[in-house]
Amino acid sequence: MTTGYSVSQYGNMIACKPRMDAYAEALRRAVTPGCTVIDIGAGTGMFALLACKFGAERVIAIEPADAVQLLRISARDNGFADRITVLQDLSTAFTEANVADVIVADLRGCLPLFENHIPIMIDARERMLKPGGILMPHRDTIRAALCCHPDYTELCEEPWLRNDYGVNLSAGHRFAVNRFLRTILKPSDLRSAAHDLLVIDYGTVTSPDFTGSIVLEACEAGTVNGFLLWLDAEIAPGLRYSNAPDEPPLVYETCYFPLECALDLAVGDRIELTMTARLGDGDYLWTWASNLIRAGTNTVERAFRQNSFVESALAARRLRALPKDDDVAAST
Ligand SMILES: C[S@@+](CC[C@H](N)C(=O)[O-])C[C@H]1O[C@@H](n2cnc3c(N)ncnc32)[C@H](O)[C@@H]1O
Structure with missing residues (x-):
């Protein structure tokens, strides 16, 4: 190959x-x-x-x-x-x-915002398709819900915040929580109703970059440690499939975006989520900003700003051989 x-x-x-x-x-x-x-x-x-x-x-x-x-x-x-x-x-x-x-x-991965999928579809539509021709897929919707990943401790906290050796590794924590993971969760791991985060209409899309904002409200009391994103695909009008947690498993897993720290939510507590995906050099850079607002209030109690390019910042630092600047910390 x-x-x-x-x-x-x-x-x-x-x-x-x-x-x-x-x-x-x-x-x-x-x-x-x-x-x-x-x-x-x-x-x-x-x-x-x-x-x-x-x-x-x-x-x-x-x-x-x-x-x-x-x-x-x-x-x-x-x-x-x-x-x-x-x-x-x-x-x-x-x-x-x-x-x-x-x-x-x-040409998708677990999500349709994958490599150069969107520019390839735009190019195909504009150069190859006859006027009135049919493009498959027709429309993709990225859905999102609050979730509690059962492996959060192993994925995001250990060994950075806790380890058996008495060594402070907290500098590595930001790398564990500023990335997304392909995962399979159960419907019982969700903590809110799902909402449409981004819609990609292949007949009209003109940019590979997307931003979506939604408010997710806890529907049960308990721990929330991230967001689960999945794909509802519409190949032609009415012909759909989905890798939602309550659907039969597909070849594509779902995507888990962790929160910087796990939160205890009561019913009615809300998280305002804004996600941005920008296509870099053949790869998407994701940012996810979350504001916690308790039930019955309008004030932001906690705010998190996370992104998937922390690793790249570390590589950039090595390439540029910067001696002192904490450019990694600055990027988060
Ligand atoms: C997910 S596979 C789909 C294979 C098959 N069509 C199917 O659905 O079972 C996506 C394929 O797209 C190919 N690909 C990626 N970028 C491409 C491009 N610009 N032009 C043509 N093929 C491309 C990859 O090599 C890969 O084989």
Whole structure:
């Protein structure tokens, strides 16, 4: 492989039934005899093969990873070799303008704000899609809720705030809480109702950067130590799947953003959450600002400002060989 996943990992994606069922049905509805379909990030080519099966006349499968060579064999095995063109490259290398009746892609990670997914979709829509053509996915919504991660102590506190050796390691604590983790939590780990944090409409999105603000209200008394974010995907209008904690598990886990410290909340206590995601050099930088407001009041009792670029600040310090400045602390 030059890039991308192993063949078994592509197999796991195809075996992820809620995801595949939504994509397959969306393709079945969208593909009409004689149409042209572009499969971006084709992997081993499952979407390209389905597009042929549903009657596409021409399918262009674009994928930089070597795994796409399997598609040449599968195309032959299914009798589609004369309809599928394999382009082993990045989508930016495809230069035919406005040829696609349908563009299908799944370039997400656990969240749709992943690597260059959004710029790739914008570029595909603007350069490759015919006017009135169909883009899959149609819309993604990132949902969020308060949660209590059962492993918070191990993930965020130990050994930085407590260890068995009597050594003060508190300087490392900021690294443990200024990152997000892929995780699976149970519905019983949630502490509030879920709210829509960000909505990405692929027909209109123009920027890879997003900010969302919501207020999450504790629905039971107890510990809250972070936010759980997940994806509600709409591949075509009405065809959805989700990695919400109360849905069957998908190939994609959810994302846990810890709070700087765990909080004891009463029913009705609120946390105002503002999340920003900015695309850097092929990777998202996240900031999450949280204000705790107790039930029946309007004053902010605690405020936290966290971000995912603390590690980068440490690397920058090493690269620049700064002798004294505490630029890491300054970045948090
Ligand atoms: C999550 S996999 C999806 C594989 C397959 N389409 C599926 O859904 O089962 C995403 C794929 O997109 C590819 N990819 C990433 N950036 C790309 C780009 N700019 N152009 C084409 N493919 C890209 C990756 O190599 C990876 O194989």
